[in-house]
Amino acid sequence: MKIIVAGEAKEVKDGLTIAQLLIDEQVETPEYVTVTVNDDFIDSSKFEITNLQENDTVEFLYYMGGGRYVVY
Amino acid sequence: MSFTNEQLERYSRHIILKEIGAKGQKKLLNAKVLIIGAGGLGAPTAMYLAAAGVGTIGIADADEVDLSNLQRQIIHATKDLGKPKVQSAKETMNDLNPDVQVNTYHTFMTSENIREIIRDYDFVIDGTDNFPAKFLINDACVMEKKPFSHAGIIRFKGQLMTYVPGEGPCYRCVFKDPPPKDAVPTCKQAGVVGAMGGVIGSLQAMEAIKYIVGKGQLLTGYLLTYDALTMEFRKIKLPHNTENCPVCGTHPTITQLIDYEQAECDGAL
Numbered sequence: 001m002k003i004i005v006a007g008e009a010k011e012v013k014d015g016l017t018i019a020q021l022l023i024d025e026q027v028e029t030p031e032y033v034t035v036t037v038n039d040d041f042i043d044s045s046k047f048e049i050t051n052l053q054e055n056d057t058v059e060f061l062y063y064m065g066g067g068r069y070v071v072y
Numbered sequence: 073m074s075f076t077n078e079q080l081e082r083y084s085r086h087i088i089l090k091e092i093g094a095k096g097q098k099k100l101l102n103a104k105v106l107i108i109g110a111g112g113l114g115a116p117t118a119m120y121l122a123a124a125g126v127g128t129i130g131i132a133d134a135d136e137v138d139l140s141n142l143q144r145q146i147i148h149a150t151k152d153l154g155k156p157k158v159q160s161a162k163e164t165m166n167d168l169n170p171d172v173q174v175n176t177y178h179t180f181m182t183s184e185n186i187r188e189i190i191r192d193y194d195f196v197i198d199g200t201d202n203f204p205a206k207f208l209i210n211d212a213c214v215m216e217k218k219p220f221s222h223a224g225i226i227r228f229k230g231q232l233m234t235y236v237p238g239e240g241p242c243y244r245c246v247f248k249d250p251p252p253k254d255a256v257p258t259c260k261q262a263g264v265v266g267a268m269g270g271v272i273g274s275l276q277a278m279e280a281i282k283y284i285v286g287k288g289q290l291l292t293g294y295l296l297t298y299d300a301l302t303m304e305f306r307k308i309k310l311p312h313n314t315e316n317c318p319v320c321g322t323h324p325t326i327t328q329l330i331d332y333e334q335a336e337c338d339g340a341l
């Protein structure tokens with residue numbers, strides 16, 4: 001099925017979970033990323049059980065603090 | 073209040089813009105903006121706002137100017153090493169524009185002092201470099217009903233969003249909690265390209281100016297991200313549903329400010 005991830009169309013397997021998408025997209029720190037699907041925030045506790053649907057639009061929003069102390 | 077001849081000349085490039093004009097310039101001269109952090113982001117923001125004739129600028133920072141700051145914090149110069157950043161920033165702003173009243177706060181922002189400080193201002197700039205400060209600023213601005221510009225920069229990337237009470241999500245709607253102090257897998261030195269502060273800090277100044285003159289669209293309900301390596305800007309629409317937010321939602325659970333602890337890495341600067 002086709003989904004849009006960070007503005008780009010991708011072909012992924014049907015029913016892909018958000019948790020798997022985070023792995024496939026090689027998101028380095030999945031614990032510090034906010035995920036939205038079609039204009040909704042998805043709670044991180046639901047990443048494993050949320051199956052994406054055809055034409056879903058997914059965005060990853062990254063925590064971005066500053067360079068002073070820590071990279072998360 | 074009418075303009076002096078010197079002001080007419082100084083602000084002529086604003087005054088001829090139909091979106092600003094004499095009316096907008098007066099609004100700028102009457103406006104009060106607080107910049108929290110006189111570092112990579114705060115430096116260009118402060119300089120552009122001072123040059124623009126924002127009448128009162130507050131600048132808050134507890135640090136002194138260090139040699140490693142000068143790669144990006146262009147409001148400070150080599151002669152300022154060791155000086156409080158707020159002092160150095162005030163001198164640069166007043167050199168640029170003696171019209172500006174600069175208030176300095178040589179202190180850390182905490183749950184004890186932040187609400188009282190921001191209360192005096194029309195718009196707040198988050199130019200800080202750490203999560204505890206960013207969440208503190210967000211929550212304080214929500215509680216005091218103050219608009220603010222959030223930004224973060226790291227390596228070759230930057231992002232910003234604007235909060236206006238009642239007009240879209242706050243920072244905590246998007247990023248629920250700071251990363252926990254003890255859950256950090258690795259500490260690395262991050263680094264940031266100096267010009268990144270210039271790009272993103274200037275965009276923060278632009279948001280403040282638009283808010284004050286009341287023109288254009290703000291980054292409310294959007295996160296603007298910038299990747300310097302790919303040279304891509306993305307304006308990402310944020311969910312509009314803020315009901316469940318613990319601070320700006322309909323039933324807030326955070327009603328007192330929180331002083332989070334910052335995880336620190338030895339020797340990283």
Ligand SMILES: [Zn+2]
Pocket residue numbers: 241242243244245246314317318319320321
């Ligand atoms: Zn919120």
